[in-house]
Each structure stands twice: as C-alpha cells, then as structure tokens.
Amino acid sequence: MSLFSNLSSLADKTLAGEESVFVLTDRNVEKALSPLWEESAILGGAKRMVVEAGEESKDISTLASVWEWLSRSGATRGSVMVNVGGGMVTDLGLFAASTFKRGMRRIVNLPTTLLGMVDAAIGGKGGINVGGLKNEAGVFNPAVERITDTAPLLTLPREELLSGYGEMLKSGLIASPYLYTRLTRDIELYLENPQRLSRDVEETVRIKEDIVARDPFEKGERKALNFGHTVGHAIESLLMERGKGVPHGIAVAHGLLVEIILSHTVLGFPSAELYPYSEMLKEWFPRLPLGCKDTDPLLDIMTHDKKNRATSGLINFTLLREAGRFEIDCELEREEVATALDIYRDLTAAL
C-alpha cells in the first residue's frame, strides 16, 4: 500500500471504460505524485501534458499550447480531460477543456493542494490571467467532476497547507460555526497531520457545492464565498505587483481579519470572536509586508474589482452578522475600509 493507493483506485474507478483520456499537470505535481502514474492504469496510460509550475503558467500562451497539444494528440469532443494539480492547473485545464472544440464531454479535476480541494477545483470556474489581472478570461462550467483524496497533502510545504486553511476558515465563518471553531482550536494538530482534515475538507466542499448549486452564475448568494476576498484579492494583487507574491489563501486569511473587523463595525459581529481569530492568524500565518502607505493602493485595487459596478466608487463586500450569518452586497465608502485596515495593522503588528 503506497500513499496513493486509495487515490489511484478512486481515479481508475471514476474513469473506468474511458479510452481517450488526457491529463494536464505541472512539473512539481508530476514529480511529487510519481507513484500515481505507476499505480493508476488509466492516469498512467493517458496522454499527459506537463506545464511549468507557478501562477505564470496561467496565461494566454500556455492556454494556446494546451489547445494545440489536445489538437495534435487527437483529442475529440468525446475525450476526457483530467486536471491533476493545484488551482493553476485546474483553472487552466478547465478553461482549455471547456473551450476545446467548444467543450469536451467530461472534465475531471483531481486537486493535489488543500486550496484546490476546498476551493479552486470545485464550483466550475476556470480561467487565465490577462494583462496581470487574475482570471480576466475564463468560463463557468458547472458540469466539472472531481476526484478528492487527502494523500497529496502530505507532499505539501506548510505554506501551501495554510493557503487552503484560509479558505476553510472562510467556509466555516460564512456557513458553519462548528467547522470554524474546530479549525481555529485545532490548527496545530491539523497542520501536523493534514490527512486528519478529511472530514473538514468534505464539509468545506459541501458548503461550497451547496451554495454554487443554488447560485451557479453568481447572481446573489454565491457572493457569500467572497467573504475575505475583496481585501484578500487586493493584498494578493498588490504584493504580486511588487514581486512579493503570497499564496492566495494566506492573503485571504489576512483579508478575513480585515473583513471581520468591518463586520464588527458595520453589522455588529461580536468582538469576542474577533480576537481569537487575530491571535490564531498572528501565531500560525506568515506576516505580510503591508504598512500605512499601502492603504491607498489597496483601496484603488478594491474599487476596480470585477464584482464592483464601474461607477459608484463604493466597494462591495460580503460581511457577517455573526459566524454563519452573512449579508451580501454591503457597499462601503473607502474611508470605512481604510479605518478597518488601520485596526488590522494594529492587531497584527505586535508580532
């Protein structure tokens, strides 16, 4: 029994009978999961394209090379695409496969990171970055399938685990106070034994899938999933511009604190729950290089987020009344957000 036995049989069962299978992965994942290619007859026997690891591959030229590879390798509309990797691979592969010959019949995500398992690989969003803007081109494809097993988590560095952890914290905050409490209380245990996250991963997936099923095209309730992301995305973009890229879910974990502060000031989110979060963030998550002079650039990025209407100048948030009770479309003035960023810096400064 190798680490990947369970995953291999799961994959072979899901893909049983498929004769035309195409696998997209990246160089790091291909190596970290090398036993998988031996153990799974179908994944090992499939045609495989390996792209460079890293967000840089989520671009137009890599998208073009995936289309060209599928075309050259004889993929048809009836073929199956399996995206094996983190969010970069599943986003890129879902977009490429959803548009190859106007859409392949089966598209399967096999997430290998915690962030992928709980977020990127579910919900049917695929896309690439254009002109430095994240997911500026892409598709919604709710028909995407998923194969999840926590074994690959043992191959990840801690930073990658924390990135997924940030999204799990968000899911708990918007929909399950119990999940949220377990995650904040047991973070040390989980980071040391990530396979123990299985049950919580399943719950996080169910939370997202339920919300997505009720609102597949992000008309309303799905905006709940953006909690922590208005600020999180802005932090991520700003640091990326400066060449100090930070994993998505770590930016989100920091964004969550800012938006919990806003939830407190705007909707009365209980302060008793604010401090445990900021303590956990300080103890376990990396500190980010953000100072007072970054407030304006962050606010500028938030104002241009694709979830905002172009003209109002207000910034759109999902906020919480308490853990498990969210409110979408809270439109705030820049000043209110600037104040929350000040409080965030005070709370996280005493490291």
Place this chain on the structure above:
Amino acid sequence: MSLFSNLSSLADKTLAGEESVFVLTDRNVEKALSPLWEESAILGGAKRMVVEAGEESKDISTLASVWEWLSRSGATRGSVMVNVGGGMVTDLGLFAASTFKRGMRRIVNLPTTLLGMVDAAIGGKGGINVGGLKNEAGVFNPAVERITDTAPLLTLPREELLSGYGEMLKSGLIASPYLYTRLTRDIELYLENPQRLSRDVEETVRIKEDIVARDPFEKGERKALNFGHTVGHAIESLLMERGKGVPHGIAVAHGLLVEIILSHTVLGFPSAELYPYSEMLKEWFPRLPLGCKDTDPLLDIMTHDKKNRATSGLINFTLLREAGRFEIDCELEREEVATALDIYRDLTAAL
C-alpha cells in the same frame, strides 16, 4: 435617409439605455459602414476595436488582444459587446465576450455579410482557429442577440454574396423546398438586388433558430445544419492549406452538390432535382481547382472532422431523402464518398 438609417435606428433601439458598450469590427467593415458610426448615437459613441480583416485575425493572438482591450478600456461583466462584421468578427467577438470575466451580460451580433446574417451570427457558436484547424477552440453561447438589416449587403462583392447564398441553399434543401426553389430559380435577380433577399434571409434565420432551439448543443437534429459541410469543410481546409482560400459558403455550395449526389446514391434523392442544382452551381459559382489527385487528401480531412468518432474510419454525413427531409448520422465508407467526388467532377467539368 442614408442606406444605413434603418440599421442605425434598429441598433439604437436595441441598445437603448446601455451606457457601457464595446464594439468589435474589422478594418474593411469600419470603412464600408462609415455612415453608421455617424448615424447611430450608441454605436458611434461606443469604445471600438478594429482588427485586420480576414480569417487570419481569428487566432489566439487577436483573441488575447481583444481581452486586453476590454480589460484596459474598463469593460465589466455588465458591459455590452457588439460584434459588427462578418463571420470572423462575430465568431471572434462572441468567444472573447463570452469568456471575458467569465462572460459579459449582453452580447449582440450585427452581421454585415450575407453569410453572417444567415449563419455565422446566429446559433451561439463562437471560436477561433488553432494550429490551422477551424474553430478548434470556442464556446456555445445561446444567449447571443442579433441585429439584422440587409443594407450592408449592397457594400459586398459578388463572391461574398455567393458565400451566404450557399448557406441559404442548404437551409432550403434541409427544411424548405419553397425557399430552395426560389433561390435556385431567381439567383440572377437576387445577386443584382440583394436587398430583395430580406424575406428569404428571415426564413433562413428562422430555420436555423428553430433547429438550434430544439438542439442547442448539437446532440442530434442540429446536425441537419451540417448538410454540405462534411465535404464543404474539407474543400475549404484543403484549398486554404494550398494558399488558395475560398469563401466558406462557396466551398459549401460545392460540398452540397457532392452530398446531393451521395443523397441520391444512398437515400434515393430524386435525380431530377440533382441536375438543376449542378447547372446553377456551374453558371453562377466560381469553379474550384480540384482534380482526381485531391480525392485522397479530401477524404483524409473528412475522416478527422470533429463530428466523427475517432476510431471507426467511417465518415459521418447528414443526407437527404428529398428536399426538406434529412437524415442525420449516415456513416459512409471512403469508397462511396470517392465515387461521389468523381461524379461531382464530371458534372462540373464542362465549364
């Protein structure tokens, strides 16, 4: 009253109240329709991107530049994209807009060629060519809207009119014997007064829209629209490879004759209707540079068409029992198709 008065008011009415409008067009169309930009307040006032004319612009790098232009120009999901042009512009623009920020709210095709009016701009298909293969990447987007007026037909060279005419002949053959009869009988009149085609354009559009509505994702009945196209596409691809590109609908008009011959030999399509078609084709359509030695290359291309299953070696056709009665999924051996190509050459040789 200019030639484009009616089209201008139609556009302004359709787009009334829209504040964020983006127009994609090509250099030839921008010039040929120059009064339109003066007369339509909304189209004239919109942000406009002008790409080079010609099939070469339906490629990855132009797609990327459309995404970048939308992004730079402040387009949001709530903006409207209006594609003003022939099939290249509407295919490219529909794909770009359907994927920009994962899909713009309103996408409107304003076809300026006969082929666009009756075929390319309706039915929700968008796409680009990849690695020399037509529409290898793209989307189905049934929500696309349409503004049609025949005035732009007066700006077209005859070859462009004939290209649209080929698709209209097909629609008549699969669904309306009366339309088919009018088009074959009155071709001279129509080519000299293309605005008289209005009623027939509407009927052709309705035929396609009805079929697409019943089968938006090409699971069955929509394959009727492929009549003439298995051979037509192969002719188009072969001649393009040789640098002797031919307009799509002219290749289809020739493909129709080959597939009418197959309909006769396989399903008993009446020979009395075969000869009038071949006579009309010879008299009005350009002859194509195809000889005996082209049979094998054409068959090879057909075998790899995306509508065929990868493994059978058979070639998939839609054929006719008589005008208005089609049969999808007729799978034929290469030899049967080779024979039809021989007969086609005999029928069209005596020019």
